[in-house]
Amino acid sequence: MKFETSPAPHLKPPNTVGAVMRQVLYALVPATLAYVWFFGWGIVIQIIIATAFALAAETAMLLARDKPVRPFITDCSAIVTAVLLAWALPPTAPWWLAAIGVVFAIVFAKHLYGGLGYNLFNPAMAGYVVLLISFPQEMTQWLAPEMLVDGEHRMSFWQTLVTIFTGDFSSSVNVDAVTSATPLDYLRTQLANNRTILEIRQHPLFGDFGGKGWEWIANFLVLGGMWMMYKRVVRWQIPAGVLLGLGGMAFLFYALDPGSHASPGFHIFSGAAIFCAFFIATDPVSAATTEKGRFLYALGIGIFIYVIRTWGGYPGGVAFAVLLMNMAAPLIDHYTKPRTYGHARP
Amino acid sequence: MAEMRSRPGGPPLHRFPGGLELPDNKAMATTTAIRTAPLPRELVVPLAQHIGDAAKSIAKIGQRVLRGEVIAQPEDAISVPVHSPTSGIVTAIEDRLIPHPSGLTARCVVIEPDGKDDAVEPQPLRDWKNAAPVEIRDHIRAAGIVGLGGAAFPTWVKLDARAPIERLILNGAECEPYISCDDMLMRERANDIVSGALIMLHALQAERCQLAIEDNKPEAEAALRDALATVDDERLELITVPSVYPEGGERQLIQVLTGQEVPHDGLPLDIGVICHNVATAAAVHRAAIHGETLISRVVTVTGRGVTQPANVEARIGTSFHDLIEFCGGYAEDVARLIMGGPMMGFAVSSDDIPLIKATNCILAGSATEAVPARVTLPCIRCGECAQVCPATLLPQTLYAFTRARDFEKVQAYDVFDCIECGCCDLVCPSQIPLVSHFRFAKTEIRGKEMERSKADLARQRFEFRQSRLQREADAQEGKRRRKQETLEKLKSSDSKKNEIQAALERARKKKEKQ
Numbered sequence: 001m002k003f004e005t006s007p008a009p010h011l012k013p014p015n016t017v018g019a020v021m022r023q024v025l026y027a028l029v030p031a032t033l034a035y036v037w038f039f040g041w042g043i044v045i046q047i048i049i050a051t052a053f054a055l056a057a058e059t060a061m062l063l064a065r066d067k068p069v070r071p072f073i074t075d076c077s078a079i080v081t082a083v084l085l086a087w088a089l090p091p092t093a094p095w096w097l098a099a100i101g102v103v104f105a106i107v108f109a110k111h112l113y114g115g116l117g118y119n120l121f122n123p124a125m126a127g128y129v130v131l132l133i134s135f136p137q138e139m140t141q142w143l144a145p146e147m148l149v150d151g152e153h154r155m156s157f158w159q160t161l162v163t164i165f166t167g168d169f170s171s172s173v174n175v176d177a178v179t180s181a182t183p184l185d186y187l188r189t190q191l192a193n194n195r196t197i198l199e200i201r202q203h204p205l206f207g208d209f210g211g212k213g214w215e216w217i218a219n220f221l222v223l224g225g226m227w228m229m230y231k232r233v234v235r236w237q238i239p240a241g242v243l244l245g246l247g248g249m250a251f252l253f254y255a256l257d258p259g260s261h262a263s264p265g266f267h268i269f270s271g272a273a274i275f276c277a278f279f280i281a282t283d284p285v286s287a288a289t290t291e292k293g294r295f296l297y298a299l300g301i302g303i304f305i306y307v308i309r310t311w312g313g314y315p316g317g318v319a320f321a322v323l324l325m326n327m328a329a330p331l332i333d334h335y336t337k338p339r340t341y342g343h344a345r346p
Numbered sequence: 347m348a349e350m351r352s353r354p355g356g357p358p359l360h361r362f363p364g365g366l367e368l369p370d371n372k373a374m375a376t377t378t379a380i381r382t383a384p385l386p387r388e389l390v391v392p393l394a395q396h397i398g399d400a401a402k403s404i405a406k407i408g409q410r411v412l413r414g415e416v417i418a419q420p421e422d423a424i425s426v427p428v429h430s431p432t433s434g435i436v437t438a439i440e441d442r443l444i445p446h447p448s449g450l451t452a453r454c455v456v457i458e459p460d461g462k463d464d465a466v467e468p469q470p471l472r473d474w475k476n477a478a479p480v481e482i483r484d485h486i487r488a489a490g491i492v493g494l495g496g497a498a499f500p501t502w503v504k505l506d507a508r509a510p511i512e513r514l515i516l517n518g519a520e521c522e523p524y525i526s527c528d529d530m531l532m533r534e535r536a537n538d539i540v541s542g543a544l545i546m547l548h549a550l551q552a553e554r555c556q557l558a559i560e561d562n563k564p565e566a567e568a569a570l571r572d573a574l575a576t577v578d579d580e581r582l583e584l585i586t587v588p589s590v591y592p593e594g595g596e597r598q599l600i601q602v603l604t605g606q607e608v609p610h611d612g613l614p615l616d617i618g619v620i621c622h623n624v625a626t627a628a629a630v631h632r633a634a635i636h637g638e639t640l641i642s643r644v645v646t647v648t649g650r651g652v653t654q655p656a657n658v659e660a661r662i663g664t665s666f667h668d669l670i671e672f673c674g675g676y677a678e679d680v681a682r683l684i685m686g687g688p689m690m691g692f693a694v695s696s697d698d699i700p701l702i703k704a705t706n707c708i709l710a711g712s713a714t715e716a717v718p719a720r721v722t723l724p725c726i727r728c729g730e731c732a733q734v735c736p737a738t739l740l741p742q743t744l745y746a747f748t749r750a751r752d753f754e755k756v757q758a759y760d761v762f763d764c765i766e767c768g769c770c771d772l773v774c775p776s777q778i779p780l781v782s783h784f785r786f787a788k789t790e791i792r793g794k795e796m797e798r799s800k801a802d803l804a805r806q807r808f809e810f811r812q813s814r815l816q817r818e819a820d821a822q823e824g825k826r827r828r829k830q831e832t833l834e835k836l837k838s839s840d841s842k843k844n845e846i847q848a849a850l851e852r853a854r855k856k857k858e859k860q
């Protein structure tokens with residue numbers, strides 16, 4: 001009898017890229033629900049807009065590059081990029097912001113570098129930075145958590161939709177009633193006014209460790225992150241590195257002068273730090289790939305986040321920190337090759 | 347490094363990095379005892395069944411050979427003789443398909459059994475306890491014994507203790523899914539294995555022997571424990587190790603038992619350890635005590651592509667086809683035929699190939715179990731491959747450099763330390779055939795090195811020729827010069843002669859005057 005042959009192993013591989021990407025999306029579900037709870041429907045609409053444009057851009061680029069569309073669409077990597085970028089946008093940002101950001105991410109940051117697996121930079125963060133630099137006003141108009149907004153001013157799903165597609169708050173709601181500075185922004189400006197941390201934190205924007213609302217979303221992000229670690233979608237090195245880098249720096253300065261520096265807890269639970277630790281920095285393609293390298297890479301991101309937040313021109317440092325460390329990833333890999341079995345210990 | 351113990355109070359065990367816990371699928375072939383396959387109509391015995399050089403056929407076409415008669419003799423150092431598996435007539439000595447990933451043919455002796463199964467006079471080594479180690483080695487070599495775990499390295503070479511051996515490890519881990527021939531052998535012939543262990547200890551002059559067995563084989567463990575109790579030798583020790591693939595890999599098992607790594611450019615011998623398979627020990631016992639040569643082995647015939655999976659003792663040279671028929675034939679949805687296990691075995695294109703000494707498993711895989719529909723995507727550098735690599739390599743990096751054909755880098759990232767266990771392949775979410783890439787890289791590098799050494803040789807030859815020509819030219823020049831000198835000397839001697847002549851002439855004239 002004759003048989004066909006194929007190389008070993010002759011077992012079903014238990015994992016696919018699509019499964020990994022889908023698990024990242026599942027891990028974001030609880031935090032997304034929390035986001036809706038505290039800040040309304042904006043995030044959901046942003047996710048839908050970004051995903052639609054991401055899939056369109058991905059398909060167009062695959063066709064243009066003469067690649068098979070089906071396997072690369074079903075790997076869900078474009079959807080992950082879209083969702084991560086949507087998470088980084090203000091929930092009521094105009095629709096074209098998400099569209100431009102995600103198209104830049106897919107076309108320039110991903111496909112012009114060779115597509116899945118070849119991008120040097122985290123696509124979502126590259127898209128975000130383009131938006132932040134090009135449209136600073138739209139990118140910094142954040143909503144206040146709903147518990148700080150009077151019942152009559154809360155935005156309905158419909159009002160949110162109208163705002164996103166017309167770019168106009170005034171027709172539906174009172175803009176000053178629903179938007180506010182983010183806790184990190186507020187901290188910055190108030191510190192510049194020589195107020196102490198203790199005074200600043202009296203403001204209703206602040207919750208128990210971080211910003212009100214935000215700290216709870218962060219909790220659910222941690223939950224999703226833990227689940228991903230349990231599922232081995234991410235390993236501990238990157239989340240631990242980011243949190244340790246940021247927390248370590250914050251602790252150092254907080255210990256020296258607690259009056260003018262926020263606590264490590266505040267830094268970790270505010271802004272996008274947790275989101276970065278579990279969902280952004282963990283993008284394997286643009287991260288370092290050795291075990292030790294990943295920890296150092298993440299440590300670098302954590303340190304840069306603190307540096308940019310404290311002394312940089314932007315209140316949130318995550319995107320720049322990630323892109324900077326993306327550049328260093330190949331070098332980190334080069335110097336962190338593990339010792340092979342049977343070779344002399346260095 | 348976390349410390350484990352084989353059992354409460356037992357010796358401490360160590361971990362090897364990486365590895366996978368795989369569903370073992372062994373039970374389907376262990377429900378019946380080892381079955382003995384009948385003599386087939388034809389036996390095809392390849393001359394190269396082991397690592398090393400092929401033996402040279404000494405049988406003649408038409409000759410009647412007996413069971414255990416030598417039909418091929420080793421010509422080189424790392425080789426063993428090949429014996430006739432039964433009595434019968436040699437009908438051909440020709441190239442036949444052999445089990446090989448590329449479907450190669452090789453020289454085989456074809457024997458038509460006469461059904462009598464007459465044997466040559468067995469020559470046991472009953473008094474092995476008083477035999478010199480070299481005598482045991484020679485006996486084992488003459489019996490044609492090679493490693494039966496799958497690598498088929500001549501056993502006598504690994505009984506030659508060029509350095510003091512602290513411990514002998516008998517490998518009964520059998521970590522690869524589906525394979526259960528060692529398991530069944532340990533259950534049914536534990537006494538043979540223990541006896542073989544004692545003989546090997548003597549040959550190696552080693553201090554102790556550890557029998558290692560994975561904890562998914564309780565029956566085999568119990569049988570071995572009983573056998574050990576019978577001999578009551580404190581040098582022998584049974585050790586249960588956790589079931590993790592590829593723990594049966596020599597270097598991994600040594601790491602688990604000793605905590606030491608075998609140097610990458612060395613052998614287990616260098617750290618005072620020698621590792622043999624349990625089935626090899628049983629064969630050593632049969633060779634020494636009963637004078638039997640290695641003409642049969644236990645093979646696992648299994649998978650959902652065969653109707654009655656079982657462990658079968660069959661003569662070397664029996665075709666895969668006959669063995670499958672003996673096990674009830676193929677199931678309808680058989681799709682792959684694999685020699686070896688699902689992780690490291692290779693798919694063969696035909697079942698018209700013979701059982702060889704290295705065949706521990708014939709896996710007939712159904713379409714659902716053994717034909718992974720792989721959709722290969724680009725590497726996303728997730729690093730799962732590095733997490734499971736028992737050699738602590740970076741498969742993702744090796745893959746990138748292999749794709750870039752940067753073989754210098756591939757070598758610098760230690761591709762030659764890859765044991766090809768296939769763990770990285772299996773866990774890769776992009777389903778990249780990583781090991782195939784690494785094999786390709788190894789072949790390319792070896793090829794380049796061969797080319798380089800060939801070029802070096804050619805250059806050396808050229809330089810040698812040049813220097814020889816120069817030397818010859820110099821020699822000729824010297825000769826010529828010497829000739830000239832003599833000629834000149836001769837000339838000068840001529841003038842002397844003339845002087846003498848002249849003097850004589852003068853003398854004569856003087857005389858005439860007087």
